[in-house]
Amino acid sequence: MSAARRLRRGATRAMVGLALAAPLLGALVVWLNVRGEMPLPPETPLTSPPSADVARGAYLVKAGNCIGCHTTPGGAALAGGRPIETPFGAVFAPNLTPDDDTGLGRWTASEFWRAMHHGRSRNGRLLYPAFPYTSFTQMTRQDVDAVYAYLRSVPAVKQPPRAHALRFPYSTQPALAVWRALYFRAGHFSTVEEQSDAWNRGKYLVEGLGHCAACHASRNALGAARLHAGLGGGLMTDGGWYAPALSDPAEAGVQQWPRAQVVQLLKTGVSPTASVSGPMADVVHDSTQHLDEADLDAMAQYLISLPPVAASTPTEAAPATPEAMLRGAEVYAQACAACHGKQGEGVAGIYPALAGNRAVTWPSPHNLVQMVRHGGFAPTTEGNPRPFGMPPFAQTLSNDDVAAVVTYLRQSWGHRASAVSALQVSRIR
Numbered sequence: 001m002s003a004a005r006r007l008r009r010g011a012t013r014a015m016v017g018l019a020l021a022a023p024l025l026g027a028l029v030v031w032l033n034v035r036g037e038m039p040l041p042p043e044t045p046l047t048s049p050p051s052a053d054v055a056r057g058a059y060l061v062k063a064g065n066c067i068g069c070h071t072t073p074g075g076a077a078l079a080g081g082r083p084i085e086t087p088f089g090a091v092f093a094p095n096l097t098p099d100d101d102t103g104l105g106r107w108t109a110s111e112f113w114r115a116m117h118h119g120r121s122r123n124g125r126l127l128y129p130a131f132p133y134t135s136f137t138q139m140t141r142q143d144v145d146a147v148y149a150y151l152r153s154v155p156a157v158k159q160p161p162r163a164h165a166l167r168f169p170y171s172t173q174p175a176l177a178v179w180r181a182l183y184f185r186a187g188h189f190s191t192v193e194e195q196s197d198a199w200n201r202g203k204y205l206v207e208g209l210g211h212c213a214a215c216h217a218s219r220n221a222l223g224a225a226r227l228h229a230g231l232g233g234g235l236m237t238d239g240g241w242y243a244p245a246l247s248d249p250a251e252a253g254v255q256q257w258p259r260a261q262v263v264q265l266l267k268t269g270v271s272p273t274a275s276v277s278g279p280m281a282d283v284v285h286d287s288t289q290h291l292d293e294a295d296l297d298a299m300a301q302y303l304i305s306l307p308p309v310a311a312s313t314p315t316e317a318a319p320a321t322p323e324a325m326l327r328g329a330e331v332y333a334q335a336c337a338a339c340h341g342k343q344g345e346g347v348a349g350i351y352p353a354l355a356g357n358r359a360v361t362w363p364s365p366h367n368l369v370q371m372v373r374h375g376g377f378a379p380t381t382e383g384n385p386r387p388f389g390m391p392p393f394a395q396t397l398s399n400d401d402v403a404a405v406v407t408y409l410r411q412s413w414g415h416r417a418s419a420v421s422a423l424q425v426s427r428i429r
């Protein structure tokens with residue numbers, strides 16, 4: 001047989017193989033997307049849910065922070081319309097109020113369960129994981145039913161859902177089906193026998209309902225939480241903030257903290273060594289501050305027990321140029337020292353110390369740049385009703401100045417984190 005003929009025959013075989021494999025692969029993707037789903041039982045939407053379920057559901061809705069995503073600023077609670085930014089475009093959170101035409105009015109309890117557990121809408125459409133059902137899938141049926149009961153008790157608001165603004169091919173159902181086949185599997189919460197009830201409760205709240213992984217997990221290029229990477233820290237899907245690793249004591253890990261201080265941080269937004277800002281301030285404000293002491297204590301127990309894993313290899317960064325450090329010191333003295341102290345020592349309980357503050361030396365400088373540009377407040381909570389604020393500097397400092405002062409913070413007072421350039425600053429949204 002001639003070489004050309006062999007080649008041709010080889011190519012034909014490959015084509016036939018592909019033609020045979022494509023439908024098989026397609027069928028596999030479809031099967032992976034529906035495995036474990038039960039046919040929906042004939043049911044009617046619940047009209048007058050028992051008040052005990054409604055009360056429990058209201059609490060669970062806080063723990064799951066449904067309002068945070070499903071409400072536009074200033075809009076009616078849970079009526080949807082807020083965009084969740086992803087690297088592939090915006091996904092709009094829909095209306096969860098019991099309006100028949102634009103909300104969940106016609107939904108039965110089983111349809112609602114299917115959305116929360118399997119990530120599938122009432123009409124069968126696959127849902128985008130910007131809705132953190134990848135975490136909610138661990139919720140118990142009892143809890144999902146209580147959430148459903150609560151959602152049926154809130155005032156119905158007529159507000160049509162907004163169409164998603166995703167780029168092709170991410171906007172298509174087949175692309176999403178492939179993503180789900182690779183990265184999503186409906187799952188149940190698994191209790192760890194050797195651990196206490198409180199620890200298991202904490203695990204359920206952190207991994208399931210509280211969906212901490214939605215921000216704190218590291219992600220691959222397709223936006224999927226990396227397998228086995230747990231709460232290893234990652235850039236949030238809108239690219240603006242870095243959610244530090246809960247598994248690394250040098251980042252957001254609390255393995256070495258007293259339990260009471262972890263509870264304090266989740267309850268009030270501040271602790272003796274840390275204060276939350278940006279998206280985490282919203283999480284505390286909208287969600288964790290409303291949880292009862294027992295649940296916060298359970299979460300703290302679980303977070304403290306996470307096996308410590310370094311999120312990045314500690315390296316001593318190259319020193320910044322003397323010019324950058326000089327300019328940084330100047331900006332710091334003029335704009336920052338009045339509150340944070342000449343030596344970055346801060347004022348206890350009022351202005352956080354920057355010297356020795358782990359948030360200053362995280363590998364990603366995103367949060368520092370956000371703070372300097374936009375300022376910020378720790379959340380207003382019952383335990384910290386009048387948080388002190390930091391003014392925004394976007395109007396007064398150039399990208400060069402922001403880079404210089406952030407570099408100065410990262411390389412003063414014994415810190416050895418990487419310098420930050422004006423180009424890096426300009427790229428952070």
Ligand code: HEC
Nearest residue numbers: 064065066069084091092093094115121122127128130131
């Ligand atoms: C991080 C933001 C976020 C949080 C938190 C969140 N959702 Fe959503 N949710 C979304 C987005 C975005 C969608 C739209 C997904 C889509 O259309 O593919 C959605 C869709 C849904 C749907 C499907 C509705 C439909 O019309 O198909 C339900 C049900 C739902 N969410 C319930 C909840 C509940 C209950 C909670 C709280 C326990 C919650 N969500 C928390 C962002 C969120």
Ligand code: HEC
Nearest residue numbers: 210211212215241242243244252274275276277279280283
């Ligand atoms: C919407 C995204 C988001 C979610 C959801 C989220 N976090 Fe965070 N978290 C962040 C960001 C961003 C930071 C860094 C800013 C800061 O330090 O406040 C952070 C910081 C933290 C810190 C470190 C605070 C410090 O300064 O040392 C802890 C602890 C923490 N989060 C715990 C949690 C827990 C527990 C959950 C789940 C109940 C959770 N987070 C859910 C975004 C999120």
Ligand code: HEC
Nearest residue numbers: 275276277335336339351352359371376377378388389390
């Ligand atoms: C008027 C007082 C004030 C000034 C001036 C000020 N800050 Fe702040 N800063 C604060 C307060 C209050 C917080 C805590 C806010 C929060 O938790 O969101 C804070 C928080 C921070 C944080 C986050 C610390 C953490 O633990 O997460 C950084 C970084 C920071 N400031 C840097 C700066 C820099 C750099 C400047 C100068 C360009 C500056 N600040 C100027 C009051 C100030």
